[in-house]
Amino acid sequence: MIAVFPTVYRILVPLKGPTVEEQLALLKLELAREPERAEARSGKQRSYSGLPEKRKSKLFYFDPNSITSEGWQDLGLSPKQAQAILNYRTKGGVFRLPSDLKKMYTITPELYHQLEPYVQIVPVKKIPDQGIDHRDRPAKNFPVKEKVVVALNTADTLELDRIHGIGKVFARRIVAYRERIGGFYKKEQLMEVFGIDSLKYEEIKDQISVDPALLRKIHINTASAAEFNRHPYLRYQQVNAVIAYRKQHGNYSNIADLNKVVVLTPELIEKLAPYLIF
Numbered sequence: 307m308i309a310v311f312p313t314v315y316r317i318l319v320p321l322k323g324p325t326v327e328e329q330l331a332l333l334k335l336e337l338a339r340e341p342e343r344a345e346a347r348s349g350k351q352r353s354y355s356g357l358p359e360k361r362k363s364k365l366f367y368f369d370p371n372s373i374t375s376e377g378w379q380d381l382g383l384s385p386k387q388a389q390a391i392l393n394y395r396t397k398g399g400v401f402r403l404p405s406d407l408k409k410m411y412t413i414t415p416e417l418y419h420q421l422e423p424y425v426q427i428v429p430v431k432k433i434p435d436q437g438i439d440h441r442d443r444p445a446k447n448f449p450v451k452e453k454v455v456v457a458l459n460t461a462d463t464l465e466l467d468r469i470h471g472i473g474k475v476f477a478r479r480i481v482a483y484r485e486r487i488g489g490f491y492k493k494e495q496l497m498e499v500f501g502i503d504s505l506k507y508e509e510i511k512d513q514i515s516v517d518p519a520l521l522r523k524i525h526i527n528t529a530s531a532a533e534f535n536r537h538p539y540l541r542y543q544q545v546n547a548v549i550a551y552r553k554q555h556g557n558y559s560n561i562a563d564l565n566k567v568v569v570l571t572p573e574l575i576e577k578l579a580p581y582l583i584f
Contacts, residue, residue, distance in 0.1 A: 367426050370401040381421060387412035401427060403504045409497060415573045455513055458496075459489045459520040471509040476501065486538050488522035491580040498538075523583045527557040539577055544569050558584055 363382030370391070378388035390412045400406075404425035407413050413421070454468050458480075466477035476499070483499045484490060493516055497507050524533055526548070534545040547569045552558065555566075561582065564575045 365420065365424055367424050369426055369428050370407060371395065371427060382417060383412060397501075399501065400503060401425075403427070406497075406503050409503075415571055453513070455515055458493070458514045458516050459484065460517075469510050469513045471506060471513075483538075486536065488524075488537065488581050489518075489520050490516050491518040491521055492516060518580060521580060523581055526582045526584055527552065537578075537581065539574065539581075544574075560584060 364380055366380070368377060368381070375385065375388040375392055378391060379385060383391075391410055394410065404422050404427070407418055407421065407425070408415075453470070456465050456469055461481075463474065463477040463481055466472055466480055467474055472480070479499050479501065480496065487495070487498075490496070493511050493514060494507070496502050496510070496514075497504060524537065531545055531549055534540050534548065535542065540548075544567075547567050548564075551567050558564065561575065561579050561584075564570050564578075565572070
């Protein structure tokens with residue numbers, strides 16, 4: 307009968323349920339297993355994502371001439387951005403002032419303002435002569451350059467090479483950067499040229515002149531994306547935003563209209579202003 311009518315049997319002869327003590331024991335067992343289950347769920351979520359956790363940035367005092375890649379990442383840079391700065395140092399780049407960090411394209415103006423109070427640059431000490439006698443060495447005769455004042459926006463590499471502190475390599479870099487940027491409107495822009503730090507700038511600033519009237523300008527209301535992208539101050543995302551805003555809202559009337567483009571910071575707009583016409 308049990309085999310034939312199991313349902314009827316359960317109704318007529320109800321099964322005996324667990325006692326109160328047995329229920330409490332089962333509850334304790336379930337509670338004891340919950341931490342293991344939570345840990346298993348957490349591990350499963352991490353394995354599903356497959357993405358490394360983003361490192362939390364923190365501020366601390368540092369010397370940009372000696373900080374490691376790990377240190378830069380702790381300050382908020384990505385591994386790729388940190389490596390770019392290490393490459394700059396490897397090629398002979400030196401940070402002599404906190405403001406030299408502004409030259410690094412990997413450091414945004416916002417990040418610079420956060421880091422600047424924590425920069426502590428240790429002065430580079432000269433290596434002692436260690437008692438080596440150089441009297442028997444033949445003297446090297448370097449050609450003496452006469453004092454000149456060179457027009458920065460029109461000079462070729464030969465003219466720039468006449469400046470004290472500027473050789474053929476720096477002369478080529480200055481001309482190449484001038485072509486990219488459309489000319490210089492102030493002397494301090496020379497510190498944007500790779501390898502020219504604040505110390506080198508102080509050495510050459512009185513030997514150059516700048517005429518802002520010679521700038522190559524961009525017509526902001528007609529320029530194409532390619533024209534904008536050639537300028538080193540603008541990045542791809544910013545160019546797209548400028549053009550999208552122009553299409554949606556019409557022509558820009560003045561420089562103040564650029565403040566309505568969210569991705570453009572006030573510092574960037576100030577730098578771009580001399581190169582724009584409306």
